[in-house]
Amino acid sequence: MQIVINNSERDPVAVIKYRPAIDGLRAVAVLSVFIFHLNNKWMPGGFVGVDVFFAVSGFLITSIIYGECLQHQFSLAKFYQRRIARIFPAFLTVAFATLVTAFFAYIPQDFASCGISFAAAAFSVANLKYMLQGNYFTISPDAYPFLHYWSLSVEEQFYMIFPLAILLLHRFARRALVPILSLFLIISLAASVLLTQSRPVWAFYLLPTRGWELLAGALLAIVSSSVDRNVRARLWDALALAGLAMIFTSVFVIREGAGFPGWIAMLPVLGSILVIGPNSGSNGIVEGLLARPVMVFIGKFSYSLYLWHWPVFSFVDYTWYEASDWQRLSLKVGLSVVAAITCYKLIENPSRKFLNQPTKRALAFTALPIMLAVFAAVGLQIRNTYYLNCTGTSAADGGIVIGAKRTAGSIMLIGDSNGSMYGTALRKLSDDLQYKLTVLSVTGGDTLPSSNGKHDKLWLDSLAAVRNGKPTLVVFVCNWTNKLSTDKSRLRVAIKALSPHTRQIVMMTTPPVGISREAIRNGAKPPFFEDAKLRNKRLEMNRFVESLRSGKVTVLDVESLFHSRDGGIRWKDDKNCFLYQDCEHLSYYGAMLVMPDLRRAIKSKNLIAQPYKAEALEESQRYTQDKQSQMGQWFPV
DSSP: OOOSSOTTSOOTTOOSOOOHHHHHHHHHHHHHHHHHHHOTTTSTTGGGHHHHHHHHHHHHHHHHHHHHHHTTOOOHHHHHHHHHHHHHHHHHHHHHHHHHHHHHHSOHHHHHHHHHHHHHHHTTOHHHHHHHHOOTTTSOGGGOTTTTHHHHHHHHHHHHHHHHHHHHHHHHOGGGHHHHHHHHHHHHHHHHHHHHHHOHHHHHHOHHHHHHHHHHHHHHHHHHTTSOHHHHHHHHHHHHHHHHHHHHHHHHHOOOSTTOSTGGGHHHHHHHHHHHOSOSOOOOHHHHHHTSHHHHHHHHTHHHHHHHHHHHHHHHHHHOTTSOHHHHHHHHHHHHHHHHHHHIIIIIHHHHHHHTSGGGHHHHHHHHHHHHHHHHHHHHHHHHHHOOOBOHHHHHTTOEEESTTOOSOEEEEEESHHHHTTHHHHHHHHHHHTOEEEEOOBTTOOOSOOTTSOOOHHHHHHHHHHHHHOOSEEEEEOOHHHHTSSOTHHHHHHHHHHGGGOSEEEEEOOOOOOOOHHHHHTTOOSSOOOOHHHHHHHHHHHHHHHTTOOSSEEEEOOGGGGBOTTSSBOOBOTTOOBSEEETTEEOHHHHHHHHHHHHHHHHHTTOOOSOOOHHHHHOTTGGGGSHHHHHHHHSOO
């Protein structure tokens, strides 16, 4: 979230009078978010700082647009030049720094996730990416350093259409401007309330359900230009005090969860509107409090602080998950503040002044799309390199193929996310054996036939790929506990259908449920033990999978690889690399522990058509010599 006009600077392009209190309100907003992310118990509703920012942003930007329209001086080109100058230098700097740090700190799967998030942020669709991924309040925070870019995407989407709408309405329907904007606000608010009840995640992330917050500020900017000044003086203090009370009530009373945004989001938004007020600046109590030097100072670099704080928090939690709360807290605060002030002084403020010059318009409009295109391409390449996972569409097209011209043999990987977690490790194995690899596994997919004959399309596409490709080896991995819970016979049917089209089927049992970094940060100490009920269900299903062994079917029991000497769950290796991506999925390093057994199985079945390096087959820790493992030694994950 951000305010486009740097109200804290006397910018020659600004057409509204500078109010230090606006910077103070920005400080309230960013500190609310900052404290909430430090510890949500301290300020449970601190995330509403985003809503405050939305309202303030709508007010400031509309003040400029409407003021220039009244003077017949508004230019879309000039508006977007200001937008580029204000937002993107710091935006791209922090994004690039985040991606580089993620390369060193994260396991490959999480680095891959950063890549696609990086691309989504560059295209201003991060909100849509996270909407499809899950609840803001429940996804693993330390592995998503771009999560906070969702609010930037909402604003960018809003300002792609809003300035032109204001320009057209002012020119052709000036008298209807306020009624039309009010109608859109009501529609957006109603959509937010209704969608919060049925799809709260969508309501949280989507522009149509968040736009009313920006429109509230926009309407205030338009209406306040005609409010009587005497009325302002008489009511200002009471309104502003009430608004500030509403904001502070919000940050302590509102709770995260499925009920937000809904009606309750009106509390911080309306509070922000009342604090800003139809006012050109006054000597009221609230105005004086917010205009204090320390508040203004924080408000000036609030955008940089917002950009930096979340990736810093994520990396500190991810890397130093075994450190004490106060050690991590000190690192978070210190690094965030230093990075934010440095970014504001060296990047945000100088580049804004430089790119706002009329002679630099062509540079801004040329450089930005090139940089965004490059960043997006880099992000997508990272995603495709460090995590191999199909979509339903790509599975129908034959999957992801690596080493298409190799003739020594071929492997096809089919399954769900438990299959995809082996994708990158299988690519290394395929490279060593000079095998062609085809990945058909789909996260969330069901690659098993149905007992009633109504098969999922993914199963049909996977079977067709195996039938057409005649692979040397099919690696078939699913979360067996979930996939077979209602009908075990589905796996027998799948094996019978696949067997005629491949020389060997290899299945892996489901590994123990792992431990998360969050649990360790919250005080969990080794040895870690799996919940007894979950363990019994998992082992029961694994025994069933093992019972399907035959001359054509190999089952690799991975259980012993993920137990430590004390009988607990083995959660990191000798190089301090985390063996789990999350509680139910192995990391690249965990998956690599299974590869020596798979190599031996391939060798024992005489599936290798050419010589290979013997040391590569027997060395279970070979992967620690590659680039990612070196990163793991320097930055324990």
